[in-house]
Amino acid sequence: MVLSTDKHAVIWTRTKDGPLKMADMIVTPKQTRFSYTKEFIEYDAEYGAKYLAGGVSLLAPPQQYKTEQVTYLAKDSIPLYPRLMSMLPARNETNIQRRLYTRILEKSDLPPKPGLDTDWEILLLSAHNGIGHLDIFRDDRIAENYYNNPEQRNLLTSRSAYWKQIQAEIQNTVYDIDDDELLDAFGPTPSVGGMIPKILVAIPDVKNWQGEFASPGTKEVDDVGYVDVILKIEPIGYEGVLTLEALCLELHQELDFEVPQFWLSEIDGMRVLAIKRFDRSGEGYPIPMESFYSVFAIGDKYFQSNADTDLEEMAYRIARLGKVANMDVRAIQHELYKRLIVALFTGNGDLHLENLSFLGGAEHVKLAPVYDPAPMRAWSRHNTRFAIPLIFDDEVGGLRENIIKLGEAYQYTNKQAVSLIDEIAEKTKDYIKRVEALNGVPEQNKKLLIEIVKKERELLK
Ligand SMILES: Nc1ncnc2c1ncn2[C@@H]1O[C@H](COP(=O)(O)OP(=O)(O)OP(=O)(O)O)[C@@H](O)[C@H]1O
Ligand SMILES: [Mg+2]
Structure with a gap:
């Protein structure tokens, strides 16, 4: 070597x-x-x-x-x-x-x-x-x-070089920053994974957020309390994605899932969605957070990609993790199965292994609250039913029967699975109308999403 x-x-x-x-x-x-x-x-x-x-x-x-x-x-x-x-x-x-x-x-x-x-x-x-x-x-x-030297970390505002550079990248314009400035602005700045551009900042903890922000960890500005958030910025090519994500966050809230607080707004003409971070304690200390992808890939030497598992096996992988970490396996499986059903009813084909995480260390692990529930099927290039494959068995029946069968791996009886599907169908029945009513989502994406959701609802009846 x-x-x-x-x-x-x-x-x-x-x-x-x-x-x-x-x-x-x-x-x-x-x-x-x-x-x-x-x-x-x-x-x-x-x-x-x-x-x-x-x-x-x-x-x-x-x-x-x-x-x-x-x-x-x-x-x-x-x-x-x-x-x-x-x-x-x-x-x-x-x-x-x-x-x-x-x-x-x-x-x-x-x-x-x-x-x-x-x-x-x-x-x-x-x-x-x-x-x-x-x-x-x-x-x-x-x-x-x-x-x-905490003071060396850049002071973020909408006037800082950091923000101007992000804005230029998103709007595909040129922002004349020299190389030293670029390093000064981005060197101390943490990055976050995922497809949508995003930065970590703190924003005022008020109902009507007007787009002000400061460096992450800021607790207060002018007597107003600040919270740490992930700030997602809508990129060209995905107009409407953050408006749709906000609708789905709201819907999950109504269905009693644990959902972080969020704010939809605009900064400098760009659509932004701020989501309160759940990987920080009230005092600002970091809480461990590890994606399903990381846990599965570390635990399985044959694991190569997101698609190297399927929805049934995912339930068993969680049960196996329960042998080494202190967690309520059944509660986590139940919650996940419900999220999968809501994903079907909302056109979220993007529930992949980085969009699901564990929160807390091995002594006390729980499922991270809902994040990134955007209905990506509204974009034809993302139109797949499930990012993690569902092994479909024609002998079992159609989509409804296969989902009911899947419930067994998640410790639901067929009868319980049936009532869950029917309950979620009922509680999401005005989703299509709500999508129709949204401003800022292109008609073609609305149309595609609505078509898909209508079809899935039929198959789940
Ligand atoms: N509220 C939150 N608190 C803490 N961490 C979060 C929160 N929301 C998202 N994350 C983390 O940030 C990452 C990126 O966020 P998110 O999944 O929303 O972005 P995305 O760009 O839409 O992702 P994708 O590539 O799946 O479309 C997540 O995978 C997760 O690790
Ligand atoms: Mg994501």
Whole structure:
């Protein structure tokens, strides 16, 4: 093995008692290896359960591994430990965050090669104070410097270079920022995965939000309380997506799901949706959050992609996780099955393994509240019934019968499944009218979505 290809990093987290180093990590083209620090193991043993703290993954529990090394074997499709993969901005040309980080790296003295090297540098540049509780740094000195100098993190406003640059990228215009400024603006800024452009900010906790925002973690401005949110910005090509997402968040709320508070508004002529973060405690400390994708990919060496499971198997994978993590398996399965039915009734074909997460460390895990329930089937290129396949058995019957059968894996009797489907059908019966009534969603997308939902409703009768 060529030693120079080894990459080193350290993983830290922020606890109630201050920043704490969790682990040392080495990545080679063949493996990711990390081991927990003694201080972290002790802290986790004492306070883990109380503060919802957790290790690097639900499947790498600190109390089980102690200082023993955790090893992950790289695959072509998942070269880094999956928990780290899901901290990276998506690998596609149109991802604004990836574009900006790549631009910063291209201008550096030693630009990294495309592929793993670039991903690694993007991780070191952006993976701190993001979603969940892991902060990644090149070494401890950089970590300490980051925590000791909070004022260095850029002050975000709608006048800052950071925002102007995001706006220019979205509107496809040129914003004349020089390279140093770009690094200043984006270097300290965490990134968030997913397709829709988004940034992490704090906004005033008021009913009629007018689009003001500040750096994440801001608690108050001019005596007004602020909350941490994910701010999604509507990109060209997806007009109406945030309006539709807001409708579906509202609908989930009415159906008694746990849904974060959200605000639909406009900033500088761009449609935005702010969603209150549930991976921060009231005092602002990070709560571990790990996607189904990460947990499944770490737990299964044959797992290659989102489609490497199916809806029935997903229920069993959750049951297996219940053997190593403290969670109410049945409650989680029940909740998930209901979400799947609502997805069918609303045209949300996008409930993939990054749109479902666990919240909390292994001592106390629950399903994260509903997020990203956008009815993506309104766009023909996203028009699939389920992102995670449903193995359809014609002998069982049609869609309704297959969904009822699926309920068995989620610990529902056929009778219970029937009444759930009928209840959700009843409670979503004005959905089509509500879609029709929306402003700001192109007619063609409304038409397609309504057609699809009508068809599905027929099949579910
Ligand atoms: N309210 C929230 N609190 C904490 N984390 C969140 C919240 N909402 C979303 N996230 C995290 O941010 C990520 C991106 O958000 P989201 O899924 O809404 O974006 P997206 O771009 O629409 O994704 P996709 O690529 O699935 O369309 C999620 O996968 C999740 O990890
Ligand atoms: Mg998503």
